[in-house]
Amino acid sequence: MKKFILIFYLIVNFCGCQNTTTKQIDFNKTSQEMSKKTKIKKIIKTETEWKVLLNEDEYRILREKGTEAPHTGIYNLHFENGTYNCAGCNSALFESSAKFDSNCGWPSFDKSIDGKISYSIDKSFGMLRTEIICSSCDGHLGHIFNDGPTQTGMRYCVNSLSLDFKKEKN
Numbered sequence: 001m002k003k004f005i006l007i008f009y010l011i012v013n014f015c016g017c018q019n020t021t022t023k024q025i026d027f028n029k030t031s032q033e034m035s036k037k038t039k040i041k042k043i044i045k046t047e048t049e050w051k052v053l054l055n056e057d058e059y060r061i062l063r064e065k066g067t068e069a070p071h072t073g074i075y076n077l078h079f080e081n082g083t084y085n086c087a088g089c090n091s092a093l094f095e096s097s098a099k100f101d102s103n104c105g106w107p108s109f110d111k112s113i114d115g116k117i118s119y120s121i122d123k124s125f126g127m128l129r130t131e132i133i134c135s136s137c138d139g140h141l142g143h144i145f146n147d148g149p150t151q152t153g154m155r156y157c158v159n160s161l162s163l164d165f166k167k168e169k170n
């Protein structure tokens with residue numbers, strides 16, 4: 001019985017992060033408005049150049065839209081003060097003040113740095129989700145859900161491998 005409860009808990013917990021019932025969020029308009037306000041320098045590289053720059057795991061996540069296994073990423077339970085930059089192009093994406101423990105196995109943020117993230121509809125795996133992408137290098141970061149527990153109501157579910165943490169200088 002205990003084993004059954006554990007399996008049930010794991011399924012619920014996993015589904016919580018791949019929520020199919022969450023209403024689709026229309027970020028395209030917001031994204032375009034923010035891009036106008038914030039001039040984003042586009043980083044364009046060939047796939048060969050990316051393969052040189054990134055390690056195998058980073059390439060799989062950032063360039064091939066992969067997902068790291070839950071609870072394995074180095075930033076999942078990381079709560080130092082600083083900024084989380086894109087692992088592909090170093091663009092600052094999230095402040096540590098926006099990070100919270102969602103218990104879903106991936107680093108979670110309730111807010112991104114203005115204009116640094118783009119949104120795209122993702123219909124893969126029979127789910128309707130909103131993908132989050134680095135506005136600068138178009139690297140895949142993860143997905144966003146509108147079931148966040150904080151005031152913004154948002155949960156940016158991000159792969160650790162898409163991020164590079166820069167500690168705040170004292």
Ligand SMILES: [Zn+2]
Pocket residue numbers: 086087088089090091134135136137138139
């Ligand atoms: Zn980037």
